[in-house]
Amino acid sequence: MSTVFNFTFVPWFRSVAPYIHKFRNQTFVVAVCGEAIAAGKLPHLAQDLAMIQSMGVKVVLVHGFRPQVNEQLRAKGHEAKYSHGMRITDEVALDCAQEAAGQLRYEIEAAFSQGLPNTPMAGSTIRVISGNFITARPVGIVDGVDFQHSGLVRKVDVAGISRTLDFGAMVLISPFGFSPTGEAFNLTMEEVATSVSIALQADKLIFVTEIPGIRLKPDEPVSEDNPIDTELPLAAAEALLIKVPAGQRPSDTAFYLQHCVKACKAGVERSHIIPFAVDGALLLEIYVHDGIGTMVVDEKLEELREATADDVGGILQLIEPFEQDGTLVKRSRTEIERDADHYTIVEHDGVIFACAALYPYPEAKTAEMAALTVSPQSQGQGDGEKILKRIEQRARAAGLQSIFVLTTRTMHWFIKRGFVQVDPDWLPDARKRKYNWDRKSQVLVKKLG
Ligand SMILES: CC(C)(COP(=O)(O)OP(=O)(O)OC[C@H]1O[C@@H](n2cnc3c(N)ncnc32)[C@H](O)[C@@H]1OP(=O)(O)O)[C@@H](O)C(=O)NCCC(=O)NCCS
Secondary structure: OOHHHHHHHHHHHHHHHHHHHHHOOOEEEEEEOHHHHHOOOHHHHHHHHHHHHHOOOEEEEEEOOHHHHHHHHHHOOOOOOEEOOEEOEOHHHHHHHHHHHHHHHHHHHHHHOOOOOOOOOOOOOOOEEEOOOEEEEEOOEEOOEEOEOEEEEEEEOHHHHHHHHHOOOEEEEOOEEEOOOOOEEEOOHHHHHHHHHHHHOOOEEEEEEOOOOOEOOOOOOOEOOEOEOOEEEHHHHHHHHHHOOOOOOOOOHHHHHHHHHHHHHOOOOEEEEEEOOOOOHHHHHHHOOOOOOEEEEOOOOOOEEEOOHHHHHHHHHHHHHHHHOOOOOOOOHHHHHHOHHHEEEEEEOOEEEEEEEEEEEHHHOEEEEEEEEEOHHHOOOOHHHHHHHHHHHHHHHOOOOEEEEEEOOOHHHHHHOOOEEEOHHHOOHHHHOOOOOOOOOEEEEEEOO
């Protein structure tokens, strides 16, 4: 084995370890659109889900079946009918949906039963259990349109799903529900997955979709300057939903986003939209720091906010010990008072636990992140990361292309989070003039994707 392999594999594997520890015993609801299965992605998705489950995650898999039902309808010479972004399920469509769901369940169970030597599924024993976990009610007649056998989720059998998960099985749910009179209703995969995640108070809801995620500027065309927004705070996602048209088709910005927001508001802290087109998208989203799609995250707003003049005392108290030991450059009270609105803070019960300031250099399309500090008693809990993300968002919103830091001791923390070292000569002229050559701080830059 080459030593180069050792040097790449071992650090890579170790970098994944914290996520493995963190997610053990957590519950993920993974919603896979029917298009992913139609595109032949099931074998790899099953391999990745099997691996995620074997690392201690409780997985509920919800599958969609839009293209499969439409194909059955076409074969029967029928046309798919939609209204309000939802299928109108007449008798023929209900038949087609039942056939499609049966076929898909069979294919999914078969995919999880693979175990050939030299494949990622070798040695895996995944039990897939599906059942009548969803009680449904009819959509009824909306604006004069009779939705017939299309339904909405009325109740989720939380105890039944939880028992099945505790028993070590993966729960598979089709977008079907039954009324107490035994009538079957065709549901949407998105609604089922969202309702199940809320009812279980899952740790994650993940939509594996035909879209790559939500772009930074959702109404502008795809381009290098308009990448995927990897982390959308709940408040920003809600604001975006108000701006964009209602989600009727999967390609509409609001289509999956509305469900992510609903889940987040109801206590599912993180919901994700990821593309099935990228092989291993689930692994990349779950086990890599920045992920690949969009994550809507419910960060408590009262905790993370921009500072005001009233916070200056708290900021000084927080950074003082680090100024004294030389980790941070000394700043006077007057300077912090003057720049209070440059600071972002994490506050809890009136105490400031973390802060950082953003100083833009618009002429160079960059900004300095300064005075990043997390109080010693709450270090290692992700507050540093939370502040960094917010600072990145502030810089992006200001139209800047990068942020930079000057550091003498914390280089590795920044490198792990996508910063690269550059020569001090890189600094914008105005900052270079203030650079303290004796302190020999390292300059690290992060490009804002
Ligand atoms: C650097 C700092 C802001 C990180 O904040 P935090 O909330 O603890 O960070 P997170 O919880 O997001 O990340 C914690 C991880 O960073 C690592 N870390 C902390 N300080 C580090 C350092 N100086 N160098 C490298 N890694 C560091 C922790 O070991 C932990 O690693 P793990 O996830 O592998 O266990 C915080 O440690 C701090 O305030 N340090 C003192 C002030 C400082 O150095 N500021 C930077 C000035 S340029």
